[in-house]
Each structure stands twice: as structure tokens, then as C-alpha cells.
Amino acid sequence: MKKKVTMQDIADRLNISKNSVSQALSGKPGVSEETRMLIQKAADELGYNYLNNRNNQKPNEKKGINIALIASDYAFSLKSFFGEIYLSVEKEMRTRGWNLLIESIDQDSKDKLILPSLLSNHQIDGILILSHISTDYISKIINTGIPTVMIDHHSPYLQADAILTNNRFGAYKAVEHLIQLGHQNIAFVGDIEVSPSYQERLEGYMLALKKHGIEPSQPLLFTDAKENQEEISGFVDRLSYMPTAWFCVNDGHGFLVQSVLQQKGFNIPQDISICSFDNGQLSQIATPKITTVNIDLNYYGKKATEQLSWRLNHKDEPIHEILLPTTLIVRESTAVNK
Structure with missing residues (x-):
């Protein structure tokens, strides 16, 4: 009858402690990756029968991917x-x-x-x-x-x-849509530090303006806009003139911009056009519904x-x-x- 291989047999073979073998085979910390691999290799070669407290599966034997x-x-x-x-x-x-x-x-x-x-x-x-x-x-x-x-x-x-x-091209198409509607003064709203995606949407905005020979206006670039109504309202109040269109970095900003402008007496889109990004729920429940850029999630x-x-x-x-x-x-x- 074949002798049952124990953790001590593995320890003796590698000249290490039984405790180290136990830690390695149970997946616990305390041994180096190199030692863990040596222990697993020795266990396989000796025919060690792995037992897991929850089932009879090897700790490192996975069921599928x-x-x-x-x-x-x-x-x-x-x-x-x-x-x-x-x-x-x-x-x-x-x-x-x-x-x-x-x-x-x-x-x-x-x-x-x-x-x-x-x-x-x-x-x-x-x-x-x-x-x-x-x-x-x-x-x-x-x-x-x-x-x-x-x-x-x-x-x-x-x-x-x-x-x-493709944030740049998505933003480019959105801003170009506004330009084709006759808008020249287009504000940008969003916090570009939050995500590389928002920075890329600003770049798309800039590309569209450049393509159509429009010089970007620094006062219309709200590039550190937090997604809250008070901050958006404060930005609107500080403007020396009102842009005819707003490109917002996401639907949350778009919804807030539209709400703030409506509260200040502007009609959307008769007075001001709004465009946002993501095609989320806020763009769909807004009144009027917001033109946006769709991503196939x-x-x-x-x-x-x-x-x-x-x-x-x-x-x-x-x-x-x-x-x-x-x-x-x-x-x-x-x-x-x-």
C-alpha cells in the first residue's frame, strides 16, 4: 500500500519547516513567492493529497477561469x-x-x-x-x-x-453640432481633473472650435466645475456675457446647467442650447430632453x-x-x- 504523503515529507524534502509548508499550501501569507512555488512543485511531485477545509479541492486548483x-x-x-x-x-x-x-x-x-x-x-x-x-x-x-x-x-x-x-471625437461632433446651428460663443463646463475622459472632451471641444475658426474664450471655460448647483449658479452669475450654447462634460453637469439657466429666466433652447455627454438618465428626464453623446455601455x-x-x-x-x-x-x- 502506497504511503500517504504528509506536509512533513514535503518539509523534509525542501529542508524547511512544516509550518512554512502549511502556510504555502493554504494560501496564507508568511512565505515568499519563490518558496511557495517550490513547495507547490514538491507537493505535486510527491503526490500530496491537497485537502481544503471547505472542499476536497487543491487550494490552487481552480474550477474554470x-x-x-x-x-x-x-x-x-x-x-x-x-x-x-x-x-x-x-x-x-x-x-x-x-x-x-x-x-x-x-x-x-x-x-x-x-x-x-x-x-x-x-x-x-x-x-x-x-x-x-x-x-x-x-x-x-x-x-x-x-x-x-x-x-x-x-x-x-x-x-x-x-x-x-473616443472622447475627443465624441466631443468634437457635439460641439460641431452647436457650431452648425450658428453658435459661436460656446461655454465648456466640467472638472477635467476628475478623469482623463473629461480632459479629452475638452480637447475635442477645442479641436472643433479650431476647425471652424473660432477663438476659444477663456471666461467661458469652467474647467474645474464641481457637479453641484451652487457652483454652477455662481459661475453663471460671474459671466460678463451669456454664451448662446453650453457643452457640458457629462449629463450631470448638463442637467444642472439647464436647471440653473431656467431658474434665472432663460428658455431652453430658444435662448440657449445645451449639449452634454454619456446619454444617462438625467439627459432623458430633463425638460426639455438634453442633446447628448451616447456611449454603448x-x-x-x-x-x-x-x-x-x-x-x-x-x-x-x-x-x-x-x-x-x-x-x-x-x-x-x-x-x-x-
Whole structure:
């Protein structure tokens, strides 16, 4: 009868303590990655029978492909935008028979660069990062070596695949729509420090003005606009003259701008036209409904999953940044400038 292989047999073979073997095989911290790999290799060679407290599965023997979806608490709270992307990712995972594990990163973990424990126990095959957390935090995730795809975020300091909206072209088309309606004085509203997407939308705004020979007016650029009514109202009150159109970096800003202007007695779109970005719920419930730029959020999940699948099999290939197209949805908030 074949002798049962024990942890002590593995320890004796590698000339290390039994405790180190136990820590490595149970996925607990306390041993280096190199030692952990040596222990696992020795265990396999000796025919060690892994037992897990919850089942008879090897700690590192996965059932299928495990993918972690990681985002900040803030991103997960934006259900009308990132929630739809999450649902599309979940659908794609089910279609492929992959397992999806969700990790929400709170402020303390972000500040202290504490990664989710599931990334260190060899259970995760790939990672999707939804939106921005912090450059240092995302860098630490990427440095685990687990194939990673970022969704709606990129940075020159982050070397990982990214699925992105073509923000520049989307904004360009939106502002050009306003120009074609006869508008020359077009305000920009949004906090460009919040996301690279907002900075790119400002660049699209500038490109459209340049293309049509319009000099941007500094007083009309509200590039650090927080998404609250009081701040928007204060900006409107400080203007020396009223622009005939406003391009807003997202639907939240668009809704607030429209509301503030209406409260101050302006008619939309007879007096002023409003255009925003994202085609979220606020653009659809506003009165009048707001002209906006649509992003296919379902397609985000599909492309992110496809790219991660490709990356799992092409780990040494150069990184890819994939731009998804946008479409302009013209509604009642924009009209010819009379």
C-alpha cells in the first residue's frame, strides 16, 4: 500500500519547516513567492493529497477561469453608468462560463495601497479595473503580473490594456453640432481633473472650435466645475456675457446647467442650447430632453472581456488601447441660434 504523503515529507524534502509548508499550501501569507512555488512543485511531485477545509479541492486548483472586477466604492456607486458596464461584464462572463469576483476598494485601502487578498492566493487568472482608483494603486495591481485590462481609464504611467471611449471625437461632433446651428460663443463646463475622459472632451471641444475658426474664450471655460448647483449658479452669475450654447462634460453637469439657466429666466433652447455627454438618465428626464453623446455601455463589457481573453493567451504582446465609437443623439435642448 502506497504511503500517504504528509506536509512533513514535503518539509523534509525542501529542508524547511512544516509550518512554512502549511502556510504555502493554504494560501496564507508568511512565505515568499519563490518558496511557495517550490513547495507547490514538491507537493505535486510527491503526490500530496491537497485537502481544503471547505472542499476536497487543491487550494490552487481552480474550477474554470476566475476574473476579478475591481473598482473604487465611488465608481460602484455610479450605477447609471458604471453599473451598466458591470452588468455587461457579468453577462459576458456567464456566456464564457467564467467566474466573476467583485472587489470594491475603499478610501483606506486606496491610500494604504492594500490590495484585495484574492490577488495573492493564485486564484485569479485576470483582472478588470473599472474606472480610476489611483495611479499608484492600479500600478500595484498591474505589478502582480496578473493580466489586466482597464475599463474607461488610462494613463501614460499605467502599462496595461485599456478599453476607452473616443472622447475627443465624441466631443468634437457635439460641439460641431452647436457650431452648425450658428453658435459661436460656446461655454465648456466640467472638472477635467476628475478623469482623463473629461480632459479629452475638452480637447475635442477645442479641436472643433479650431476647425471652424473660432477663438476659444477663456471666461467661458469652467474647467474645474464641481457637479453641484451652487457652483454652477455662481459661475453663471460671474459671466460678463451669456454664451448662446453650453457643452457640458457629462449629463450631470448638463442637467444642472439647464436647471440653473431656467431658474434665472432663460428658455431652453430658444435662448440657449445645451449639449452634454454619456446619454444617462438625467439627459432623458430633463425638460426639455438634453442633446447628448451616447456611449454603448454594453459594448464596453463585451470588448473588455474579449481583450482580457486575448491577453490571457498573449501575455508578452504590446499593450492595446481600444477606442469605442460614440454617437450624437440630438434632442430638444439644442436649436438654431437666432
